[in-house]
Structure formats: structure tokens, C-alpha cells
Amino acid sequence: MSHRACSTHSLLQPQRCPLHCILPPYMLRNIAERGTAEQQAKALRSLQVTDDLHEKRRAIAKGVEPSQARAVGEKQRLVYDAEFGFSLPGRLVRSEGGAPTGDPAADEAYDGAGETYDLYRQVYERNSIDGQGLQLISTVHYQRGYDNAFWNGQQMVYGDGDEDLPESMRLFNRFTIAVDIIGHELTHGVTQYEANLNYSYQSGALNESMSDVFGSLVKQRQRSQTAAEADWIIGEGLFTPNVNGVGIRSMKEPGTAYNDPVLGRDPQPGHMNDYVNTPNDNGGVHINSGIPNRAFVITALELGGYAWEKAGRIWYVTLRDKLRSNSNFNDAARLTFETAGELYGVGSLEQQAVRMGWLEVGIEIDGGGGSENPGCLPALLNLFRPQAGGRK
Amino acid sequence: MQIYFERSGGFAAIRLAVDLDSEDLSVEEARKLREEIEEAGFFHLPAVISAPQAAGADRFQYRLRIKDGDREHSLEVNEAGMPDSLRPLIEHLTLLARSRRG
Numbered sequence: 001m002s003h004r005a006c007s008t009h010s011l012l013q014p015q016r017c018p019l020h021c022i023l024p025p026y027m028l029r030n031i032a033e034r035g036t037a038e039q040q041a042k043a044l045r046s047l048q049v050t051d052d053l054h055e056k057r058r059a060i061a062k063g064v065e066p067s068q069a070r071a072v073g074e075k076q077r078l079v080y081d082a083e084f085g086f087s088l089p090g091r092l093v094r095s096e097g098g099a100p101t102g103d104p105a106a107d108e109a110y111d112g113a114g115e116t117y118d119l120y121r122q123v124y125e126r127n128s129i130d131g132q133g134l135q136l137i138s139t140v141h142y143q144r145g146y147d148n149a150f151w152n153g154q155q156m157v158y159g160d161g162d163e164d165l166p167e168s169m170r171l172f173n174r175f176t177i178a179v180d181i182i183g184h185e186l187t188h189g190v191t192q193y194e195a196n197l198n199y200s201y202q203s204g205a206l207n208e209s210m211s212d213v214f215g216s217l218v219k220q221r222q223r224s225q226t227a228a229e230a231d232w233i234i235g236e237g238l239f240t241p242n243v244n245g246v247g248i249r250s251m252k253e254p255g256t257a258y259n260d261p262v263l264g265r266d267p268q269p270g271h272m273n274d275y276v277n278t279p280n281d282n283g284g285v286h287i288n289s290g291i292p293n294r295a296f297v298i299t300a301l302e303l304g305g306y307a308w309e310k311a312g313r314i315w316y317v318t319l320r321d322k323l324r325s326n327s328n329f330n331d332a333a334r335l336t337f338e339t340a341g342e343l344y345g346v347g348s349l350e351q352q353a354v355r356m357g358w359l360e361v362g363i364e365i366d367g368g369g370g371s372e373n374p375g376c377l378p379a380l381l382n383l384f385r386p387q388a389g390g391r392k
Numbered sequence: 393m394q395i396y397f398e399r400s401g402g403f404a405a406i407r408l409a410v411d412l413d414s415e416d417l418s419v420e421e422a423r424k425l426r427e428e429i430e431e432a433g434f435f436h437l438p439a440v441i442s443a444p445q446a447a448g449a450d451r452f453q454y455r456l457r458i459k460d461g462d463r464e465h466s467l468e469v470n471e472a473g474m475p476d477s478l479r480p481l482i483e484h485l486t487l488l489a490r491s492r493r494g
Contacts (some may be wrong), residue, residue, distance in 0.1 A: 086479070112493065145490060148404070148452065149406065150448060152451075165490065165491065167434065169493075192448075199447075207449060208449070233401075248403070248404045260494055263406050280453070281400045281453070286401070
């Protein structure tokens with residue numbers, strides 16, 4: 001590849017290459033997306049070299065060779081027990097490669113973090129939450145009667161549901177019971193390191209939707225289910241038999257997951273016409289996520305096959321490279337459409353499926369298949385096409 | 393003493409709320425709540441306690457309104473920003489609300 005001349009320089013005697021190591025990566029990314037073809041190509045080369053250098057620098061900081069650094073950057077799970085208190089992370093009960101503990105919560109947290117890591121690693125070539133092999137830390141048995149799971153900015157935390165109430169009154173089981181909940185929490189970490197979507201109103205609902213999307217894909221991949229075979233239910237098995245419901249959310253038919261005399265009805269909308277304006281729940285982040293959730297499901301059903309392969313890749317690349325902290329639903333629609341064009345071709349069936357997905361939830365994407373901003377892939381392809389002219 | 397307690401957010405985002413009047417509680421329960429309210433310095437807390445930056449996701453949000461004689465105060469607090477002194481009161485009210493659900 002043409003960047004070889006610059007990437008072979010040693011750390012001690014850096015070769016001068018225009019752009020390299022001078023502009024910060026975010027600026028390079030802007031150029032890679034918006035510059036002329038030549039600028040884009042240079043920026044892309046620089047980004048690759050910068051990534052290379054970052055890895056070498058990290059390796060030097062750790063006092064190991066780069067090849068070793070890669071070797072240790074594999075799956076690193078740690079599971080702790082809060083012993084019903086609120087101090088985090090708690091007492092270590094299982095680390096990577098350790099034998100099962102016999103405690104279902106601890107073992108589910110361990111296995112689910114592994115399934116999620118594997119989806120990101122094996123399908124999207126991402127090494128953990130930060131892309132750099134960050135340890136996957138989980139704490140189980142958090143507080144008493146804690147009917148929740150969360151990501152605290154550094155780790156995953158799971159409660160045991162209503163374990164403190166008499167059985168006839170219990171509504172929630174332990175929160176590790178469904179692998180998509182684990183995928184959901186871990187994905188909050190991925191989002192934090194990538195688009196860092198603000199956790200309120202539409203950007204927050206997108207943040208939530210990304211967690212449901214990849215949480216569900218972890219479950220579907222574990223079960224080898226196609227988009228058509230999947231139930232698209234989030235949190236299946238979390239409710240006890242005392243609740244009339246199949247799970248917490250239905251990505252396919254938002255608003256239908258539960259309808260219970262005690263808990264009320266699933267409040268999720270599946271169309272912009274039913275968008276919920278509320279100050280609660282950070283502006284309805286777990287409510288309006290039903291809209292982008294359904295857009296994803298329709299896209300995946302249109303494409304057929306395993307949802308993590310194409311629809312999942314389009315969403316993942318959009319989350320990684322395009323969404324910004326203040327992105328809204330329209331941005332997500334436009335950017336997933338743009339990504340589909342870059343990955344599978346402008347006007348491709350994949351791109352049309354994305355358009356259809358958003359259209360079904362009431363979000364129309366402007367433009368006829370091309371995009372104003374062709375992004376990185378065309379520039380990358382240009383590197384291999386010497387005759388291809390630059391963008392005017 | 394009147395207490396209104398509401399919880400929103402969390403992974404399941406299922407609202408939990410309870411309206412309490414100390415007259416309807418056992419003497420012991422009311423005494424314990426008063427103690428927790430005093431320990432939290434509830435009537436002197438700000439009206440809104442937000443989550444710190446990078447506080448993660450799926451945390452609970454609480455709304456509390458307490459009227460006791462001529463003292464009255466409303467508070468909105470995110471779980472991620474909750475002062476330790478307030479935790480016993482919130483945990484107690486959460487348990488009361490969960491036990492009375494249904």
C-alpha cells in the first residue's frame with residue numbers, strides 16, 4: 001500500500017511525512033471525510049500511521065514489544081460481588097480463564113460479557129469497549145432489592161431484582177438472566193468511547209437504541225438466529241411469572257412487551273407520530289428508543305439473513321465513525337444511509353433497506369441514493385484507482 | 393408529614409411512585425423516616441442534584457416532595473450524583489414503594 005513508505009520509519013528517527021503526527025486525529029478524520037480526493041487519501045494514510053504510532057507508544061509505555069501488547073489485548077473479564085452493598089467493584093469472584101463460581105449471577109455476567117466481546121471482536125474487529133482491550137468489569141449482587149442494571153462509566157453493575165420481597169410479590173428476576181441486558185450495558189461503554197451520545201432526549205434515545213441493537217445481536221448470534229427467526233425482545237425472562245409480559249422492550253413491535261395491572265403498559269412508541277415528550281427518564285431515553293429500534297429491525301428484516309452481518313455492521317460503523325454527541329434521529333437516519341452507501345454501494349439494496357427502515361418509523365431520508373458526504377470509503381477506494389478523478 | 397416519592401429511568405424504565413402520609417404509617421416507620429430525613433439534611437438540599445459528567449447510563453432518577461408542618465421541599469436527584477447521607481432515605485422509600493406496588 002502507498003502508506004508503506006511512511007509507516008516503516010522508526011520511532012527514534014521519525015521520517016517527515018506531510019500531515020503525519022501533526023494534526024490531531026479528529027481533524028484528520030474531518031479531512032478524510034470532507035477534503036478533496038487527494039487530501040482524503042493523505043488524511044487516511046496519516047490516520048493509519050497515527051494509529052500505528054499510538055500502538056507503539058502504548059507498548060513502549062508498558063515496556064513491552066508491540067506484538068506482546070497485542071497478545072495481552074484480548075478478552076479480560078473480571079467479575080465482582082458487591083455482597084448486597086453499594087461499594088464498587090466489590091470482592092473479586094472470577095477472572096479471565098477462572099472456573100465457574102456456581103453463582104448463576106456471577107457466571108452469567110462472565111459468560112455474557114464474553115459473548116458480547118466476541119460479537120465486537122469477531123464480527124466488527126473491535127477489541128473490547130475502548131477498542132484497545134479494556135478490561136470488562138462486572139459487579140453482581142448490587143444492593144438489596146435492586147431492580148436494575150447499569151453502566152457507571154467504567155463498569156457494568158447488576159442487581160438481583162426483587163429477591164428481598166416475598167415470592168408472590170416479586171416482579172423482577174436477577175438482571176444477568178438475559179444476555180441482551182449484558183450486551184446492552186457493555187454497549188453503553190462502546191458508545192461512551194465512540195459517538196458519546198448525550199444521555200438525554202433524542203441523542204439519549206439513540207444511545208439506548210444502540211445498546212438494545214447490539215444487545216439483541218449478541219443474543220441472536222448466540223442462538224444462530226436470522227433476523228426473521230429472532231424475537232427481538234429485550235430482557236426476556238427478567239419478569240417473574242407474576243407479570244403479564246414477555247420482556248422489557250420489543251424492538252420489532254415497540255409498546256407490546258408487557259401490559260400488566262401492576263406495572264402498567266409498555267410505553268414505547270414505534271413511530272414518530274407517537275413520539276413521547278417527557279422530562280422523566282432523561283427525556284424518555286428508554287421510551288423513544290423504540291423508534292430507532294424498529295428502524296433497525298425493519299432494515300434487518302428487509303436484508304434477511306443474520307442481522308449482525310449487514311444491518312449490524314452499518315449501525316456499528318455509523319456509531320464508531322459518524323454519530324456525534326448531539327446527533328438526533330434524523331442524523332442517525334441520514335448517517336446510517338450514508339454508511340450503507342459506503343459499505344455496500346450507493347443505491348445498493350442495503351442502502352434501500354436502511355431508507356425503508358427509517359421511512360417505516362416516519363423519518364424520511366433526503367436525497368436519491370447519493371450522499372453529500374461520501375465519507376472515508378470512496379477515498380480509500382480511490383487509493384486503488386489511480387485514474388479515478390478527485391471530487392470537484 | 394406528607395411524602396411523595398417517584399423513581400424513573402433505569403434499564404427497565406418502569407415508573408415507581410408512592411404517596412405517603414405519616415398518619416397512615418406505624419409509629420416506628422414514621423420515626424425512622426423522620427430520622428433519615430434529618431440525617432440527609434433534606435430541607436437544606438438543593439432542588440436539583442444532577443449526575444456528574446460521564447456518569448454512564450441506565451441510572452435511576454428520583455423526585456421527592458416532603459411537607460412536614462411548615463417545612464416543605466422538593467428535590468430531583470440522579471442516582472449517580474446521590475449524596476451518601478441521602479441514600480438511606482431513598483432506599484427506605486424505594487422499599488416502601490416496591491412493597492406497596494400492586
